[in-house]
Amino acid sequence: MKIFFNYLFTRSSGILFISAIFSSAFLTLSFFLLAYEYPGFLVNEASVMRSETTISSGVRFQDITILGKFYLFSGIIPNFLFLILIYRLIKFLLITFLIKFILVILLQFVGRILGIIFSDRNLDSFNKFILKLEKTLIKHKPKVDKVLKKKIKKDYLMPISIVTAATILALAIFFQ
Numbered sequence: 001m002k003i004f005f006n007y008l009f010t011r012s013s014g015i016l017f018i019s020a021i022f023s024s025a026f027l028t029l030s031f032f033l034l035a036y037e038y039p040g041f042l043v044n045e046a047s048v049m050r051s052e053t054t055i056s057s058g059v060r061f062q063d064i065t066i067l068g069k070f071y072l073f074s075g076i077i078p079n080f081l082f083l084i085l086i087y088r089l090i091k092f093l094l095i096t097f098l099i100k101f102i103l104v105i106l107l108q109f110v111g112r113i114l115g116i117i118f119s120d121r122n123l124d125s126f127n128k129f130i131l132k133l134e135k136t137l138i139k140h141k142p143k144v145d146k147v148l149k150k151k152i153k154k155d156y157l158m159p160i161s162i163v164t165a166a167t168i169l170a171l172a173i174f175f176q
Contacts, residue, residue, distance in 0.1 A: 020081035031071045042068035104175050111168050118161055
């Protein structure tokens with residue numbers, strides 16, 4: 001039984017859908033053909049004739065043959081295949097939309113944090129820190145030239161902020 005269920009769950013959704021449709025159609029058509037052409041295969045006619053003298057006028061479960069009982073429970077087979085497909089569809093929808101939803105919220109949260117970090121007030125305080133660092137460097141090492149001062153600002157602060165902002169924009173555009 002485990003091998004059978006492993007086989008079913010490894011099949012693609014298209015194969016399962018086609019199998020469910022064909023098995024449902026085949027079982028339904030064969031039931032109606034047998035019920036119309038050979039009703040004796042589905043219901044024990046002798047026991048039905050005996051029970052017509054009693055109060056119940058319908059067919060009892062005991063009057064149905066083994067083939068008839070098979071057809072009573074055969075609807076489980078295609079419906080089970082459809083349940084597997086429904087499970088896969090729900091799983092796909094949940095994964096697709098929840099992951100995107102969570103990523104968008106996460107990116108908005110990261111964007112707010114980076115907005116606070118790279119705000120004008122923080123950049124001004126960072127520039128003040130750079131100025132203090134420049135003054136300290138100038139006091140202790142008089143050989144530091146102006147190119148090095150500009151290089152500190154240009155080479156370290158700007159690329160970090162540009163790369164971070166570009167990454168956030170790219171991810172936001174990708175998931176919107």
